[in-house]
Amino acid sequence: MLDSAPGATPGPSRRSSDATRAAILDAARARFAADGYDRATIRAIARDASIDPSMVMRYFGNKEALFATAVAVDLRLPDIAALPREEVGRALVAHFLGLWEDNGELTAMLRVGVTNPVGAERMRSVFRDQLLPVTRLVCPDPEQVPTRSALCAAQLLGLALTRYVLRLPPAVELAPEEVVAWLGPTLQRYLTAPSP
Amino acid sequence: MLDSAPGATPGPSRRSSDATRAAILDAARARFAADGYDRATIRAIARDASIDPSMVMRYFGNKEALFATAVAVDLRLPDIAALPREEVGRALVAHFLGLWEDNGELTAMLRVGVTNPVGAERMRSVFRDQLLPVTRLVCPDPEQVPTRSALCAAQLLGLALTRYVLRLPPAVELAPEEVVAWLGPTLQRYLTAPSP
DNA sequence: CGGAGATGTCAACGCTTGTTGGCCTACGCA
DNA sequence: TGCGTAGGCCAACAAGCGTTGACATCTCCG
Numbered sequence: 127m128l129d130s131a132p133g134a135t136p137g138p139s140r141r142s143s144d145a146t147r148a149a150i151l152d153a154a155r156a157r158f159a160a161d162g163y164d165r166a167t168i169r170a171i172a173r174d175a176s177i178d179p180s181m182v183m184r185y186f187g188n189k190e191a192l193f194a195t196a197v198a199v200d201l202r203l204p205d206i207a208a209l210p211r212e213e214v215g216r217a218l219v220a221h222f223l224g225l226w227e228d229n230g231e232l233t234a235m236l237r238v239g240v241t242n243p244v245g246a247e248r249m250r251s252v253f254r255d256q257l258l259p260v261t262r263l264v265c266p267d268p269e270q271v272p273t274r275s276a277l278c279a280a281q282l283l284g285l286a287l288t289r290y291v292l293r294l295p296p297a298v299e300l301a302p303e304e305v306v307a308w309l310g311p312t313l314q315r316y317l318t319a320p321s322p
Numbered sequence: 323m324l325d326s327a328p329g330a331t332p333g334p335s336r337r338s339s340d341a342t343r344a345a346i347l348d349a350a351r352a353r354f355a356a357d358g359y360d361r362a363t364i365r366a367i368a369r370d371a372s373i374d375p376s377m378v379m380r381y382f383g384n385k386e387a388l389f390a391t392a393v394a395v396d397l398r399l400p401d402i403a404a405l406p407r408e409e410v411g412r413a414l415v416a417h418f419l420g421l422w423e424d425n426g427e428l429t430a431m432l433r434v435g436v437t438n439p440v441g442a443e444r445m446r447s448v449f450r451d452q453l454l455p456v457t458r459l460v461c462p463d464p465e466q467v468p469t470r471s472a473l474c475a476a477q478l479l480g481l482a483l484t485r486y487v488l489r490l491p492p493a494v495e496l497a498p499e500e501v502v503a504w505l506g507p508t509l510q511r512y513l514t515a516p517s518p
Numbered sequence: 519c520g521g522a523g524a525t526g527t528c529a530a531c532g533c534t535t536g537t538t539g540g541c542c543t544a545c546g547c548a
Numbered sequence: 549t550g551c552g553t554a555g556g557c558c559a560a561c562a563a564g565c566g567t568t569g570a571c572a573t574c575t576c577c578g
Contacts, residue, residue: 140544140555162437164360168536178557183537239488240436241358246488253490272492276484277504280493284480288472291436292445296468297476307518308473312508322503336525336574364566374527379567 147185149175154196159230162237163193163245190244197234199248201225201256207263214264215314219306222282226290227302233290236283253279264317277316281309343381345371350392355426358433359389359441386440393430395444397421397452403459410460411510415502418478422486423498429486432479449475460513473512477505 141149153174157166168189172179186192204221206214226232235252238245253275261275262268285305288297300308337345349370353362364385368375382388400417402410422428431448434441449471457471458464481501484493496504 143555146555164358165437167534169534179536180538180558181556184555189536237436240433240483241361249488250490273496273500276490276492276496279490280480280484281477281508282480283483283488284476284478287436287479287483288476292442292479294446294449294472294475296472300469300472304469308512311511311518312477315507316504322507339525342525360565363564365564375566376528376568377526380526385566 146175146177146181150177150182150185150192151196154192155230155234158193158197158238159234162240163242168192193238193245197231197238197248199231199235199252199256201252203256203260206260211264211318212314214317215312216306216310218278218313219282219309220302222286223302223305226286232286236286236291261317266318267321270321273321274316278313281312281316285309342371342373342377346373346378346381346388347392350388351426351430354389354393354434355430358436359438364388389434389441393427393434393444395427395431395448397448399452399456402456407460407514408510410513411508412502412506414474414509415478415505416498418482419498419501422482428482432482432487457513462514463517466517470512474509477508477512481505 153171157171168182169179172182186195204217206217209217235249239249257279258275262271265271265274288294349367353367364378365375368378382391400413402413405413431445435445453475454471458467461467461470484490
């Protein structure tokens with residue numbers, strides 16, 4: 127992630143404004159994901175981006191704005207209305223797993239959501255604006271949509287928590303196909319089974 | 323929680339050592355649960371306990387030791403081997419729900435587990451030493467015990483996360499019986515159903 | 519009555535944090 | 549060639565943190 131020797135960059139080349147912005151955002155995402163909001167310091171992010179901390183302020187104003195810019199979550203949920211109805215559970219699990227595996231953005235949001243009130247509000251809005259509407263497409267009774275959606279969120283976030291944040295060994299070692307095979311039917315039931 | 327006027331306690335009565343210890347531990351549990359490890363400051367805990375911050379150090383040495391003493395999690399898992407085998411899922415969900423509802427200790431552990439490496443290790447050990455052995459009593463194949471146990475942990479912690487930490491409205495509004503009715507069969511399947 | 523020990527306060531330390539303002543220096547256009 | 553400006557560094561700030569040690573006061577035993 128660092129690309130220059132510690133005290134180097136003696137004279138010549140300088141970065142473009144956009145490249146620096148991008149480097150800061152990358153470093154910020156990684157730090158927020160690894161350390162949570164409080165422990166991810168501006169100084170550490172700046173160091174990772176090979177720049178002075180004051181530049182972070184110039185580019186983004188303050189820490190909260192940096193977080194808001196760096197962690198803009200888009201779940202990119204698939205159009206599950208187009209799928210066979212009995213496969214939506216497995217499809218959702220597989221989609222989330224893929225999302226989580228290859229970018230730290232969601233881990234960052236989860237860690238910060240637990241640490242910080244602003245982060246928690248952000249997670250509630252992602253739930254409300256992204257997961258809930260999609261659930262509406264599959265659920266029989268509109269009145270049950272929030273409940274069923276929340277149950278799905280609990281199962282999916284619980285997986286992320288144990289696998290990517292707490293790193294319980296058996297949860298980490300599960301192969302992706304195993305996760306889908308186990309959690310798929312659970313989400314299927316939460317979404318489509320008659321309420322118990 | 324505070325029982326004296328702000329600047330009061332002018333002369334006479336003093337507290338016993340044990341009462342002060344207990345007051346500090348209560349305040350610490352509440353603060354860790356509400357704020358996580360970093361934001362729960364010694365100064366704030368001391369203020370809640372109506373005492374000088376330096377006394378917290380005298381009683382507990384340092385912040386990490388205070389946390390270790392204040393948050394000593396005992397899941398008190400019931401002897402599920404004595405239950406009818408098809409009821410263990412519901413029983414576990416009901417037990418966890420009760421545990422979580424009436425003390426902040428578990429919320430504290432969860433919040434700190436996400437924030438702090440030491441807290442995460444603590445959660446792994448609770449999983450390993452308390453949940454996993456109980457799972458062993460119900461699981462058919464010993465080799466599948468860690469996997470099945472981790473699946474249960476994911477579902478239960480996901481519930482706690484959405485309901486007590488992130489406070490997603492639909493998760494908060496679920497009645498306890500509803501939670502048991504929805505999650506019971508899930509845990510039942512994770513524990514006893516043939517592996518998919 | 520007197521002093522030892524328990525209980526508690528106060529003021530300060532060294533450190534880290536987010537944030538600010540002044541200064542430098544290389545680049546690109548005229 | 550000269551110069552404005554974008555890009556970057558450095559030093560410092562006020563605040564808050566965990567932690568420490570010196571000092572006060574109450575209580576109880578001999």
